[in-house]
């Protein structure tokens with residue numbers, strides 16, 4: 370007899386993956402690049418950044434996260450929910466390190482690896498298809514790990530954090546950014562991670578911190594990044610209203626509802642329905 374729970378989990382995982390990306394995402398990116406006048410044969414990771422840092426505030430948020438992480442040259446990092454691999458390529462280039470990425474959305478993994486090849490980084494960034502709740506890596510494999518705007522879709526935080534803990538070496542850092550659930554709760558939809566509330570598993574920041582502690586992490590420090598996100602969303606809304614939105618941007622991934630999604634993401638923060646946080650913690654050494 371098929372395991373009903375397992376079947377439901379698989380359906381949920383596929384629905385979440387389908388929400389993020391279907392079809393040939395790499396070709397969509399390449400075609401848009403050409404419309405924007407970017408030559409794929411000489412494209413840089415900085416030119417890819419408006420699309421492949423697929424989270425609130427995009428590239429600047431990745432840079433600010435990198436600024437506070439204790440990464441050393443040659444480190445082996447894991448990016449859980451790596452999306453199109455933009456952050457992984459940035460970390461690999463900036464710190465001269467190796468990044469393994471994993472993502473539940475197969476078309477994103479395909480695009481991530483092809484984009485890495487396009488910029489000649491396939492030896493230092495390797496993305497594979499899989500679920501952060503069950504990582505395909507050995508124990509104590511990585512010097513550090515991060516997960517940017519992924520956990521909003523993760524039903525089993527306990528498994529997700531325990532797996533991150535397991536694959537990190539003692540003393541390794543683990544960083545997380547997410548839209549936590551705000552005091553008021555009940556976010557307006559659609560939002561980037563969900564069309565209508567399905568596949569969404571937001572947690573209050575205090576509960577996320579407790580789940581990290583339960584998984585074994587220590588020295589947990591959380592920062593409220595809601596105001597920064599809000600400014601970023603308002604800048605995007607303003608540009609769109611003036612008809613000046615860049616051709617090459619994450620709206621190509623969000624689809625037709627992109628303007629509403631961005632407005633809701635901003636409104637949810639303003640109304641304290643969501644509570645964006647950046648958390649840094651460590652596996653005890």
Ligand SMILES: C[S@@+](CC[C@H](N)C(=O)[O-])C[C@H]1O[C@@H](n2cnc3c(N)ncnc32)[C@H](O)[C@@H]1O
Nearest residue numbers: 422423424450451452472473474500501517519
């Ligand atoms: C907002 S995007 C962020 C992508 C990437 N971290 C970035 O910042 O550019 C969310 C990503 O989380 C991935 N995701 C959601 N649930 C996941 C899971 N259980 N395991 C791995 N990836 C997951 C989605 O497929 C999507 O690529």
